[in-house]
Amino acid sequence: MAAKPEDVSTAPTEGAGLFSGAGPEKQPEPNPVADSADKKDDGDAVDSATAAVADLSVNEKKEEAKPTEVSPEVTAPAPEAAPVAASSDAKAEPSTVTPTQGPIWPETAPDHPLTKFYDAFEALTTEAQHNEVYGIELSKSKPFHTKLILQKFLRANQNDLDKAKSQLLDTLKWRKEFDPIKAARETFPKNKFDGLGYVLDVEGVPESPNKKDIVTFNIYGAVKDNKATFGDLDGFLRWRVGLMEKSVQALNLPAATTPIPNFGEGPDPYQGFQIHDYLQVSFLRRDPLVKTATNKTIEILGRHYPETLSRKFFVNVPVVMGWLFNAMKLVVAKETSKKFVVLSYGNQLAAELGKGVPKSYGGERGELAECAEGMKME
Structure with missing residues (x-):
């Protein structure tokens, strides 16, 4: 299971389960020596x-x-480093929010899937009434880490924006209901x-x-x-x-x-x-x-x-x-x-x-x- 750039690891997720092995279409998992373009x-x-x-x-x-x-x-x-969960009823922040200082994501063209996804994600967090994924709050004030999560969902769906949006919306709703961060501490x-x-x-x-x-x-x-x-x-x-x-x-x-x-x-x-x-x-x-x-x-x-x-x-x-x-x-x-x-x-x-x-x-x-x-x- 890589994490922060200077402290990244290459653990679940997507394993699928205790008795499972999810494939790339369900849980695409590019190998450090393999690409994620599996069918x-x-x-x-x-x-x-x-x-x-x-x-x-x-x-x-x-x-x-x-x-x-x-x-x-x-x-x-180190495994003990745990992210801070966003409020389960958190709503999308307005797109006029000024980004906070931090790492910068490379600029993408207007027609790039990630650009379009970034322009549309707030509607998904508003609909789900939740904006946290993997301990990251999806927000225009946090563009780098928001794009990091969106990129994962895009890659999981081979850059199919509609499928990526559908999967993200399902995940946001599920995380609000199931509260996996709480489960990790139980x-x-x-x-x-x-x-x-x-x-x-x-x-x-x-x-x-x-x-x-x-x-x-x-x-x-x-x-x-x-x-x-x-x-x-x-x-x-x-x-x-x-x-x-x-x-x-x-x-x-x-x-x-x-x-x-x-x-x-x-x-x-x-x-x-x-x-x-x-x-x-x-x-x-x-x-x-x-x-x-x-x-x-x-x-x-x-x-x-x-x-x-x-x-x-x-x-x-x-x-x-x-x-x-x-x-x-x-x-x-x-x-x-x-x-x-x-x-x-x-x-x-x-x-x-x-x-x-x-x-x-x-x-x-x-x-x-x-x-x-x-x-x-x-």
Whole structure:
């Protein structure tokens, strides 16, 4: 999951969900080494394949565990840096408001999609009666950061202005109702969600120009009781969205100073990585509760967290399931397939993300419970 230009990370968003893998059309996620010009049908294929793999029984454990081009100045902030939420009933400010001093977005032509989007966003915030996205207040007084958010929605929709406006309006209404920033601060039942998710800042990611990158870990094997964890769908979704929002907060977008490139002209530096760990999880059964949670998570995060995920890693995946993923890669665009990596063993992750990951993933740091940040537990 990149954040501020001098402190950016390349964690959710858009991963889609705890048991998901959203495609670019739902949650476009340009890779630090891949562009975001993926097609919608490729994204649908990715969603279907990853969701299918996710429909597993987390109750049934295996008997044996397996052995164990972004702007160069972009680096990632510490995960604890949390943005300040805008008032849920905030209204669009008048276009005559004088912009405050700060970073300057490169000038765009009158017919440029971003120019048109910037001229039209106030009507959307007025209609939604909300103007906050990812901790940033959309306002003419804050042109740089407002354009940063608008650019994400444009890239997510391949510069289709009408689709970008529709997605932003849906997201504004959803954020007002759901209040994901509050969810990120809430306390959850330990017996349901303890050890299931973590956010970690990692240094030294191979080929990454960032000083730090944000990584979100989803630990499927930590689920002890399907009914307890997934039986209350609303409760599960608040936990899962809270984790996603926490990873986005770690990107520290309100402190960003580097513009996001236009669609098709380079990767979005403000994204993160997601890890989906299937250690000791059976792939033999399809639990309806897990399937329902998977689908709803994909729907919510795919719609409301565009351009927040750079790459998604599926680790400790049985070899036979790895074949499924590899086969899926043959039918999607090359740039799309680059964003999804399947590893049969957890300790192979260090080769992808460096030694800053925990020892169980081949790195040099302590385990997640020791070095990463999770959700608050009762």
